[in-house]
Amino acid sequence: MSKKDAIEALVTVGRNARLYCCMPVIEGITPVGLMESPASEPLETGEDFMRRHGIFRLNEVGISPLDHDCLYGDGVFEGILIYRGQVFLFREHMERLGRSLEKTSIELPYSLAELTWQVVRTIQAVGFSESQNGYIRLVVTRGMGDLGINPKKCVGSTIYCIVSTIKLYPTEAYERGIQLGLSKTIRRPDQSTIDPTVKSLNYLNNVLALIEGTRGTDLMESLMLNRSGFVAEATVDNIFVIERSNGWEKDPANVRVRTPSDEYCLNGITRATLIELARAKGYRVVIDPHLMPIEMVGPDREVFMTGTGAGVMPITHLHGVKVGDGVPGPVTRDLVKSYMERMADPKYGLGIKATRKQTLDYLGASA
Numbered sequence: 284m285s286k287k288d289a290i291e292a293l294v295t296v297g298r299n300a301r302l303y304c305c306m307p308v309i310e311g312i313t314p315v316g317l318m319e320s321p322a323s324e325p326l327e328t329g330e331d332f333m334r335r336h337g338i339f340r341l342n343e344v345g346i347s348p349l350d351h352d353c354l355y356g357d358g359v360f361e362g363i364l365i366y367r368g369q370v371f372l373f374r375e376h377m378e379r380l381g382r383s384l385e386k387t388s389i390e391l392p393y394s395l396a397e398l399t400w401q402v403v404r405t406i407q408a409v410g411f412s413e414s415q416n417g418y419i420r421l422v423v424t425r426g427m428g429d430l431g432i433n434p435k436k437c438v439g440s441t442i443y444c445i446v447s448t449i450k451l452y453p454t455e456a457y458e459r460g461i462q463l464g465l466s467k468t469i470r471r472p473d474q475s476t477i478d479p480t481v482k483s484l485n486y487l488n489n490v491l492a493l494i495e496g497t498r499g500t501d502l503m504e505s506l507m508l509n510r511s512g513f514v515a516e517a518t519v520d521n522i523f524v525i526e527r528s529n530g531w532e533k534d535p536a537n538v539r540v541r542t543p544s545d546e547y548c549l550n551g552i553t554r555a556t557l558i559e560l561a562r563a564k565g566y567r568v569v570i571d572p573h574l575m576p577i578e579m580v581g582p583d584r585e586v587f588m589t590g591t592g593a594g595v596m597p598i599t600h601l602h603g604v605k606v607g608d609g610v611p612g613p614v615t616r617d618l619v620k621s622y623m624e625r626m627a628d629p630k631y632g633l634g635i636k637a638t639r640k641q642t643l644d645y646l647g648a649s650a
């Protein structure tokens with residue numbers, strides 16, 4: 284991608300996006316945009332300070348350079364898809380955010396249900412048409428503190444949520460599949476470093492793995508291994524391998540679906556859906572901590588990756604080596620179709636025009 288393309292992509296995000304922002308009011312520190320904008324409102328939360336929050340354009344408010352998000356990547360996030368007028372698997376994303384917050388001891392100033400409603404308000408401020416897809420980036424940081432790492436010096440969490448239109452992978456990519464690079468030296472750490480099931484802001488390792496695995500190519504994703512050399516995940520997607528054995532067309536039990544265990548990967552929400560769909564089709568799903576990269580290639584193999592942005596994406600080559608026939612396989616194509624149907628099913632999300640009451644009812648929360 285050229286710098287010109289990168290600038291164009293940024294300008295498009297800026298044109299369409301809205302930003303929800305909520306942070307403590309600290310004299311001389313809280314960005315002026317949040318203090319003075321007519322869109323900013325005071326918020327009493329029972330903490331030892333006032334907060335302000337509101338919905339803005341992207342260039343109206345910034346995060347403080349003293350936020351431990353900027354200084355240390357100290358925060359958690361969710362990436363959520365708006366597809367055909369609904370926030371897909373919204374509840375599941377908010378529940379995972381709740382678990383990430385708990386595991387990192389970052390406190391929300393109000394309930395997860397209230398936060399969900401603020402996200403819905405932000406979506407409504409963008410003004411999506413029914414056919415427009417969108418992306419939500421919801422971030423909760425440990426907040427503003429002094430320049431040291433000590434979390435005890437952070438005053439209270441900062442919350443921000445960017446909602447914008449999104450360009451998904453083109454339809455041809457799902458028909459043709461994509462190629463995956465291989466990050467050989469930079470590995471996915473296990474729970475002893477950062478619990479991979481915490482969706483934290485600390486992505487430097489994944490960024491470096493992506494640089495390594497795609498260097499000199501125009502590939503978009505790269506496979507990461509764990510320290511022992513077993514398959515962990517791609518840099519922002521989970522991995523599945525399909526093994527078809529004789530008679531699989533008549534007996535789905537002859538299809539084995541392997542995906543790495545979440546000791547080494549994010550417990551992806553798309554991954555969970557695919558595990559459910561594969562089991563419902565009668566395939567043998569194996570959560571496998573010992574999947575080797577060499578087992579991803581060769582005849583009768585299929586590979587796909589899953590993620591909120593990518594959906595279910597067939598992989599045709601790994602590090603230049605063909606997977607199966609080098610085209611998306613029949614089991615993958617069937618799973619892609621089932622996943623697309625799931626995305627369009629109103630049972631699996633919340634409509635973007637939801638009222639506050641509908642939002643709380645959807646979450647099973649009280650007003």
Ligand SMILES: Cc1ncc(COP(=O)(O)O)c(C=O)c1O
Nearest residue numbers: 519520521549551552553590591
């Ligand atoms: C490291 C990593 N693995 C996997 C995924 C896919 O997870 P999900 O399906 O919840 O989007 C993501 C998504 O951002 C990710 O960052």
